Amino acid sequence: MSAPAPQQELPRPGGFPEIRYKRYVPKIGPSGLVLFSGITLMCTLGLIRVGQGNLERRELEREKVWSRIHLIPMLQAEADRDTYRRELAAKEREAEIMKDVKGWKAGESVYNSDRYTTKSYVVVP
Template sequence: MSASYRQDLPPAGGFEAVKYKRNLPLRGPGALVILGGVTAFCSFGFYRIGLGNIERRELKREKTWARIHLVPVLMAEGDRAAYHAAQRNAALEADVMKDVRGWTAGASVYNNPRYRTPDDRGL
């Protein structure tokens, strides 16, 4: 029994090279690029905050001056309303107390000649 063996040999030109190195793609920008981007982004944010603070301060100043200029008008309106309320109260008092001898409608029941606003008297 004579068998002829044929040995398994590599192909002509050899086998393909074994790929043992990791082939990783680039994973994004470098650390300095990221640091520069974050720094630029934060700088822009702080700049916008500064502009917002300036505008908010100006609006607060404008609101304060508007209130300062409106106080006399509001006080005059309050005095006018208090005067009309006092006139209505005096007319009602005169109608209710018309049968009481010696009663003067609208006269102060307090013994203090100093003027006090209705808010000060607790009315």
């Protein structure tokens, strides 16, 4: 006995329907070129603004430095007046406290030099 011959499967009459293997995504939004151009424009404008901000910040810093340079003499004069007033008040307090001690000279330097030295401590009244 012989085996029957194999029967081959064939497509149905009219064929099989087409297989959809592509994505059919509708075109929504701007194209890639438009997006790339927009991002490039935004980055360029941002860098320009950063550069302008750096220039303005540098100018403000220069102005602040020059204003401090011009204020230093006035502030130094004010500090000198304050120091003189405090030393005068300290000398008067010292004279009042030591008035009963014979030979005491108020305000006399404790150093063996004629050179002026500022006080290294703050006297709080």
